[in-house]
Amino acid sequence: MNIGKHLRTLRETRGLSQGDIERRSGLLRSYISRVEGGYTAPSLVTLEKFAKALGVDSYQLLFPNNGRPRSAQPPNQGTRSKSLKKLLKLYESMPSSNRRLLLAVAFKLAKS
Numbered sequence: 359m360n361i362g363k364h365l366r367t368l369r370e371t372r373g374l375s376q377g378d379i380e381r382r383s384g385l386l387r388s389y390i391s392r393v394e395g396g397y398t399a400p401s402l403v404t405l406e407k408f409a410k411a412l413g414v415d416s417y418q419l420l421f422p423n424n425g426r427p428r429s430a431q432p433p434n435q436g437t438r439s440k441s442l443k444k445l446l447k448l449y450e451s452m453p454s455s456n457r458r459l460l461l462a463v464a465f466k467l468a469k470s
Contacts (some may be wrong), residue, residue, distance in 0.1 A: 399457035
């Protein structure tokens with residue numbers, strides 16, 4: 359699955375324009391267009407901004423078929439947050455091409 363296509367689908371099903379996402383997230387419309395077109399891979403921080411603007415949990419952008427309700431708490435919250443911080447730091451330092459590769463692998467693993 360292409361993260362950009364998924365973001366566009368979520369946006370369109372909610373009846374939102376790229377301008378609406380721009381106002382809700384603070385991201386530039388041209389950047390939103392590049393992400394949706396698959397020309398750039400967003401960082402995890404940016405994915406969180408997209409999720410907030412779309413009204414979904416961040417994990418749903420990466421794993422759209424995990425229909426866990428918003429009120430559910432993820433397991434191992436303490437351990438997860440420490441690991442997530444480390445992962446975020448590594449992900450942020452990656453070049454865009456490596457981010458795209460990592461996201462493609464994550465989507466393939468999620469489908470399995």
